[in-house]
Amino acid sequence: MTDRNGRTVPLWTESDVRAHVRAPRSDDDKYRRGVVGMRTGADAYPGAAVLGVEAAWRSGAGMVRYAGPRRAEDLVLARRPETVTAVGRVQAWVLGSGTDAATRTPEETSVLRDILAGDVAVVVDAGALDLAPEGSAPRILTPHAREHDRLRAALGLAAADADRGASVVETARAVGAVVLLKGARTLVADPDGTLVAVEAGTPWLATAGTGDVLAGIIGALVAAAAADQPRLDPRRLAGLAATGAWLHGHAARRASTERAGGPITALDVADAVPAVIGAVLAPVA
Numbered sequence: 067m068t069d070r071n072g073r074t075v076p077l078w079t080e081s082d083v084r085a086h087v088r089a090p091r092s093d094d095d096k097y098r099r100g101v102v103g104m105r106t107g108a109d110a111y112p113g114a115a116v117l118g119v120e121a122a123w124r125s126g127a128g129m130v131r132y133a134g135p136r137r138a139e140d141l142v143l144a145r146r147p148e149t150v151t152a153v154g155r156v157q158a159w160v161l162g163s164g165t166d167a168a169t170r171t172p173e174e175t176s177v178l179r180d181i182l183a184g185d186v187a188v189v190v191d192a193g194a195l196d197l198a199p200e201g202s203a204p205r206i207l208t209p210h211a212r213e214h215d216r217l218r219a220a221l222g223l224a225a226a227d228a229d230r231g232a233s234v235v236e237t238a239r240a241v242g243a244v245v246l247l248k249g250a251r252t253l254v255a256d257p258d259g260t261l262v263a264v265e266a267g268t269p270w271l272a273t274a275g276t277g278d279v280l281a282g283i284i285g286a287l288v289a290a291a292a293a294d295q296p297r298l299d300p301r302r303l304a305g306l307a308a309t310g311a312w313l314h315g316h317a318a319r320r321a322s323t324e325r326a327g328g329p330i331t332a333l334d335v336a337d338a339v340p341a342v343i344g345a346v347l348a349p350v351a
């Protein structure tokens with residue numbers, strides 16, 4: 067794939083995906099499969115918590131731990147009673163989906179800062195992106211275009227220009243983390259300047275909540291990988307992020323195909339993830 071400046075940006079492929087999805091093994095227990103911790107959802111956006119938790123379960127998490135406001139927690143448990151709300155150890159965090167930095171409590175800010183200063187890999191979305199630059203934990207940031215521009219402003223960078231690839235590489239270098247820039251063509255840059263593109267989806271994906279689903283998918287992939295190898299380097303994290311975007315896009319296509327090519331909702335995307343993972347892991351005949 068050649069971009070508008072004539073540079074070649076590699077497209078993430080199914081074989082790349084296969085190398086980043088952990089198949090369950092007979093000696094696994096739930097903890098060996100990877101535990102995802104989610105601090106998502108707010109009173110204004112409780113549904114985002116449900117969407118992310120659902121997506122993490124559907125992407126093969128051994129356990130999902132959820133912490134958030136009471137209303138969001140009740141909705142999460144109503145949809146997924148499998149979810150654990152007791153505090154405990156996790157192999158990956160997902161922060162910020164369905165939250166707003168402007169209304170975050172000082173206590174929650176302090177908890178998020180502690181997580182971002184830790185060793186466990188973190189997927190940073192939506193209302194937690196303002197804290198991402200201070201973090202030292204291995205991080206995957208998942209902004210859409212407006213969030214990307216806000217992040218760049220906080221880093222002292224100009225708004226992204228038409229060359230999205232150069233912009234996202236610059237952002238990843240400045241923030242010292244993997245940055246996944248969402249769009250019809252999703253770009254993933256690591257802090258060393260490696261860039262890949264994911265073109266897996268359908269325009270039907272442009273619907274509320276699909277970004278919350280993506281964060282949950284990536285959280286589950288990172289937790290599974292970290293359960294095997296606790297220190298994930300940025301290249302590996304970028305691969306897991308691109309894999310999440312590929313699965314998300316293909317799940318959307320599958321969900322739409324199941325509806326005669328018609329519209330889909332964010333939950334439809336999450337529901338289609340298992341079949342996409344199953345097809346990726348199926349032995350080649």
Ligand SMILES: NC(=O)C1=CN([C@@H]2O[C@H](COP(=O)(O)OP(=O)(O)OC[C@H]3O[C@@H](n4cnc5c(N)ncnc54)[C@H](OP(=O)(O)O)[C@@H]3O)[C@@H](O)[C@H]2O)[C@@H](O)CC1
Pocket residue numbers: 110111112113114115162163164165166192193210212213274275276277278
């Ligand atoms: N189910 C859930 O719980 C969901 C929860 N979600 C959560 O919501 C949070 C905020 O995420 P976001 O992407 O909406 O935030 P953001 O980048 O600030 O965009 C705001 C911009 O949009 C624009 N705008 C608004 N209305 C518009 C209109 N009718 N037509 C055109 N433009 C319009 C508005 O422009 P303005 O009205 O100011 O002119 C402003 O520029 C986040 O935490 C996310 O996770 C979502 O995932 C959805 C499902």
Ligand SMILES: Nc1ncnc2c1ncn2[C@@H]1O[C@H](COP(=O)(O)OP(=O)(O)O)[C@@H](O)[C@H]1O
Pocket residue numbers: 210248249250251252267268269270271272273274275276277278279280314
């Ligand atoms: N035109 C499009 N074609 C394909 N995918 C799209 C398109 N527009 C958005 N997407 C995808 O839809 C998702 C939207 O995420 P986001 O903007 O965070 O939505 P939300 O905040 O409502 O969850 C992203 O994964 C993005 O890549």
